[in-house]
Amino acid sequence: MGLDFTVVPSYFGVLLMGAGWTIAITVAAGLLSFFGGIFFAVVALYGHWAIRLPFRLFAWLFMGTPLLLQLFLIYFGLIQIGIDLPAFVAGVIGLGLHFAVYNSELIQASILAVDKGQYEGARTLGLSRLQTLRYIVVPQAVRAVVPPMGNNMIALLKDSALVSVIGVMELTLAAQQAISRTYRPFEFYLAAAACYYVINLALEAGLRRLERRFQASR
Amino acid sequence: MPDTPFIDIRHAAKSFGSLEVLKDINLQVQKGQIVAIIGPSGSGKSTLLRAINELDPLTSGEVWLEGVQVNKKLSHSQYEKHVNQVRQDIGMVFQHFNLFPHLTVRGNITLAPKLLKGISTEEANRLAEEQLAKVGLSEKIDAYPSQLSGGQKQRVAIARALAMKPKVMLFDEATSALDPELVEEVNLVMKQLAQEHMTMIIVTHEMGFAQDVCDRVLFMDQGVVVEEGPPDVIFRNPENERTRNFLRKHLAAQK
Amino acid sequence: MDIDLILRVYPFFIEAAWVTIQLSVLTTILGLACGALGAAARMSRLAVFRWIGAAYVSVFRGTPALIQVFILYFGGPQIGIQLDSFAAGTIALGVNIGAYMTETIRGAIVSVDKGQTEASRTLGMSRWKTMRYVILPQAMRMMIRPLGVNINALIKGTALVAPISVVELTYTAQRFIGSTYKPFEMFLLAGLLYMVIIYVAGQGIAWLDRRARIT
Numbered sequence: 001m002g003l004d005f006t007v008v009p010s011y012f013g014v015l016l017m018g019a020g021w022t023i024a025i026t027v028a029a030g031l032l033s034f035f036g037g038i039f040f041a042v043v044a045l046y047g048h049w050a051i052r053l054p055f056r057l058f059a060w061l062f063m064g065t066p067l068l069l070q071l072f073l074i075y076f077g078l079i080q081i082g083i084d085l086p087a088f089v090a091g092v093i094g095l096g097l098h099f100a101v102y103n104s105e106l107i108q109a110s111i112l113a114v115d116k117g118q119y120e121g122a123r124t125l126g127l128s129r130l131q132t133l134r135y136i137v138v139p140q141a142v143r144a145v146v147p148p149m150g151n152n153m154i155a156l157l158k159d160s161a162l163v164s165v166i167g168v169m170e171l172t173l174a175a176q177q178a179i180s181r182t183y184r185p186f187e188f189y190l191a192a193a194a195c196y197y198v199i200n201l202a203l204e205a206g207l208r209r210l211e212r213r214f215q216a217s218r
Numbered sequence: 219m220p221d222t223p224f225i226d227i228r229h230a231a232k233s234f235g236s237l238e239v240l241k242d243i244n245l246q247v248q249k250g251q252i253v254a255i256i257g258p259s260g261s262g263k264s265t266l267l268r269a270i271n272e273l274d275p276l277t278s279g280e281v282w283l284e285g286v287q288v289n290k291k292l293s294h295s296q297y298e299k300h301v302n303q304v305r306q307d308i309g310m311v312f313q314h315f316n317l318f319p320h321l322t323v324r325g326n327i328t329l330a331p332k333l334l335k336g337i338s339t340e341e342a343n344r345l346a347e348e349q350l351a352k353v354g355l356s357e358k359i360d361a362y363p364s365q366l367s368g369g370q371k372q373r374v375a376i377a378r379a380l381a382m383k384p385k386v387m388l389f390d391e392a393t394s395a396l397d398p399e400l401v402e403e404v405n406l407v408m409k410q411l412a413q414e415h416m417t418m419i420i421v422t423h424e425m426g427f428a429q430d431v432c433d434r435v436l437f438m439d440q441g442v443v444v445e446e447g448p449p450d451v452i453f454r455n456p457e458n459e460r461t462r463n464f465l466r467k468h469l470a471a472q473k
Numbered sequence: 474m475d476i477d478l479i480l481r482v483y484p485f486f487i488e489a490a491w492v493t494i495q496l497s498v499l500t501t502i503l504g505l506a507c508g509a510l511g512a513a514a515r516m517s518r519l520a521v522f523r524w525i526g527a528a529y530v531s532v533f534r535g536t537p538a539l540i541q542v543f544i545l546y547f548g549g550p551q552i553g554i555q556l557d558s559f560a561a562g563t564i565a566l567g568v569n570i571g572a573y574m575t576e577t578i579r580g581a582i583v584s585v586d587k588g589q590t591e592a593s594r595t596l597g598m599s600r601w602k603t604m605r606y607v608i609l610p611q612a613m614r615m616m617i618r619p620l621g622v623n624i625n626a627l628i629k630g631t632a633l634v635a636p637i638s639v640v641e642l643t644y645t646a647q648r649f650i651g652s653t654y655k656p657f658e659m660f661l662l663a664g665l666l667y668m669v670i671i672y673v674a675g676q677g678i679a680w681l682d683r684r685a686r687i688t
Contacts, residue, residue, distance in 0.1 A: 003551060064668040066632030069643045069660060076656035120273055121316030121375075125330035125382060126306035128298060135329060139320045161537035165636050172540060179547070186548025193536040193544065200535045216362040217320045 004184065008191050011178040015188075018174025019195045025092055025170055026157045026203075032096025033156065034149070037103025038138060044108055046133075062101040068162050070094055075166045091163030099156050106148050110141035143214050150207035157203055158196065171195055222285060224249040224417055225270070225386060230279035232265060239265050240276070241441040247386075250415040254428035254449070257438035258464060263421045266438070267388050270419065271308040272301050283307065284385060306334055309379030313391040315371040317363040317378070323350065324359045327378045334382075349377035353407050369400030373407055386417040394423055425468060429453050437461045475658055482649055483662060489645035490666040496559075496631040496641060497670065500567045501624055507571020512578040526575065533572035539633050541565045546637045562634030570627045577623055581616035582608060614685040621678035628671050642666055 008015075044055055062070060071094040078085055085093075114137050122132040142149075164172035175192035179185045223246035232240040239262045247253050255263040268274040270281055272289055281288040288304050290297070318326050327349055328342035337345070350356050353373035363371055372392055379387060389408065393401045405427055411418065412431050422428055428435055428449060435452040437445045437460075445458045456462050514526030533541065545554070546561035556564070585608050593603040632643035646663035650656045 061664055064629075064671055065660075065664040066629040066643055066667065068632040068635060069646055069663055069667070072643070072647050072650055073656050073660040076650050076654075077660070080654060080656055115316075117312060117314050117316035118318065120312065121318065122330075123302075124271060124273065124305055124308070124310040125378070126302045126334050127330060128302050131333055135333065136318055136320075140318070143320055158537040161539045162633075164539075172537070172543075175540075184551075186544060186551040189540055189544040189548055193540045196537055196540065197532065197535045216364055217322075218364065 003186060005187050007182050007184055008187055011182075011188070011191075014174050014178055015171065015191060015195060018169070018171035018192070019199065021088075021169050021174075022157070022160055022171040022196070023199060025088070025095065025160045025163065025168070026153075026199075028092045029095035029099065029160065030153050030156055032092065033099035033103050033152065036096060036100030037107055037149070038142065040100055040104035041107035041111060041141075042133065042138070044104060045111060059101045059104065062098060063105070067094070067098050067159055068165060070098055071162060071166050087163070087166055087168045091160075091166060091168040094166075095156060095160060095163065098159075099152050102152050103145075103149055106145040106152075107138075107141055110144045111137055113144070114140050140218075143218055146207075146211055146214055150211065153207065154200065154203060157200060161196070223247060223282075224251070224284055225419070226280075226282040227266075227270070228280045228282070230266065230269060230276050230281070232262075232269065232274065232277045239441050240269070243279070243441075243443055245436070245443070247417060247419065249417055251434065252412050252416075252418045252420065252432045254432040254435045255419065255421045255438060256423070256425065256428060256435060256464075257444075260440075261438040262441040263436075263438045264390055267310075267390050267419060267421050270386075270388060271305050271310055273310075302334075306330075306382050307385045309382060309384035309387040311372065311375050311379055311387065311389045311392045313395050315363075315368075315375045315395075317371055317375055319363050322360050322362055323355070323366075323374050326363070326374060327381045330378075331381050345381050346377075349381045350374075352380070352410070353377045354403075367400060368396045369403045372396065372404045376404075376407055376411075380411075386419065387411065389418065389420040389422070391421055391423065393427075423468070425453060425465070437464065439464070474661075475655055478653060478655055479658055479662055482653070482659075485645055485649070486642065486662050486666055489640060489642045489663075490670065492559075492639065492641040493628075493631050493667070494670060496563060496566070496634065496639070497624075497628045497674070499563045500570060500627055500631065503564065503567025504570035504574050504623070504627065505620075507568055508574025508578050511571060511575030512582065515575060515579050516582065530572045530575050533569050534576075538566060538569045538630060539636065541569050542633055542637060558634065558637045558639045562631075562637060562639050566627070566630060566633065570623060570630065573623050573626075574620060577619045578612075578616055581612040581619065584615060585611045614682075617678060617682045617685055621675065621682070624674055624678065625671055628674060629667065 040055065040059070043051055044059070047055065071091065074094040074097075075087070075090045078090060118136055118140065119132055122136045127135065160170060161172040164170060164176065167173070171192050175188040178188045182188070225245070225247040227243060227245040230240055230243040230245075231238070243266060245253075245266075255266065257263045265274055269276045270288065276289060283304060286304065288301075290300055292300055318329070321329060324343065324346050327346040328339070331337050331345055332339065332342045346359065347356065350359055353376055355370060355373055355377070358366060358370060358374070363374070366374065392408070393404050396404065401424070405424075408418070408420070408427075409431055420428070420432065432449055434446060435449045436443050437452060437456070437458070439460050445452065445456060445461045452461065453465065456465065511526050511529055514522040515530070517523050517526070542562055542565040545565040546556065546558060549556055549561060589607055589611065590603055593607045594600075598606070631641060634641060635644035635647060638644065642663045646659040649659045653659070
């Protein structure tokens, strides 16, 4: 059985829709991982120990185990405790939490690296601790880690392929559907890879622009 | 002149473990007065300045501003509220500017007035324009700190402090981190404030500036005020041997 | 938590962990080989090699590893490459991590001070001798830690062969979740084994790093 790419065009619609879902998942999980990362970082640094401790355990588990395993836990675990979420939501939560933990590590280190003078400058003006954190420290810490968080976003895009395994409709699953009808895995997985590659290029270009935009304000 | 001083520091002492950095310091400043604090590094002059707005709280002693005790003993949450309140009345300018790099010049100046005084964005913008005009940097209103020279940064920092309409301004070696050719532009702004009778306490290494601008000069060494008086006396005819030594070395080094 | 169940199924997980370890070791070896070749290509004097190296890095880092595994395992037979799932998984993951390692290795070499090259060339050493005796020994030390980061990611990445039914830790966990409906216990069991493997690998890398820094 040789290769025959002529079957691919008739499934363009399916692949395109899959690509659309992949982008939607990446954006949704990306936002969750960004705000979740900030939240986790602040909790990990300033939270009460009764919150900090379980959080450390959670971060430790999430950083030491494969994403795919975590997706199984979240998808089947939620069903187990009686929460039957659509696969899409479970996938976004799984991806989002996974990368939130990684972002949180970056932001924590970045918060600790904010110059002491910034706290003094803010406190001298009369800002409270919370205001200093909210308006001065966190915005600076986040800006400083835009490049590595961008790398996490790129990793997230590619890892979004994993949610196909728990049945979330996206690019990889779309390719699988086409394959189940045509029995042409090579052609369709390659086509899917090409789509990922293009989305990845666009994301990288977008992140570079973002980095440049924040250059002056650092 | 009213009887109660505008700023009243009584028996201020501070120690880090067994190291005493301030030993029983008393300082009264009247409204509109300009006081320079000079002395070798490690003399405690910056620590004293930073105690006035509770950045480095005293171990013992009292700091009063216009009849209000700054370093009141309060429960933690009340203390926080109180300190945030009084700090709004005490402007401070740092050696390393401490501008917020993620905000524009406008953002730096308007942040605290908007957050703490609840003024509108338009009003805050007007305030920023007004303060920037005063320090001669109107055209930099939308620049980021990273796009400014050291002297410009420090002038913005002064404008930021002034925008809170403070009752007193503290300067902690405001020109020490600047290249020599940028010092004058900052000095000019400070002189202008002096002419407007802003109450100021200035920790400085610049004897010439202290002599020109200040009403009183304190010489500190090893945590105590060794000598104080009008600039003419301190600089021309100091009584204390330590003051003379310091000035001789310092003036020689500056040449 | 169902301790009885854990005690009953853990031998299966130990066996699966052994597969994960084999996958990890083989992938690391293949990845290092691809990484070294890739870095050499990326830094070659010949534009063709530089272009091939850049394309390798861009394509394999720009697409999901899972898709790469699928292409080789499911699509391979179409172009005459018939591999069992373990071999296909190992090769796909090794070539994939090799693209990341290419950049790690190249980064370490580039980070060696330019003055070192200039000094060596001034002494009359050839380009190759300079690389072999001056640059690489210094770069080696600098690449151990970042390669350790790659290896850490790779160990977790071996889970990607679960969808092609290699009986490793994640596949085993998935299978037992399906038959026992105890996702949390199975996650913990597999997760702890992953962390043990990662911990041991991390210790090994730290040991190498310390040893390299003595000289």
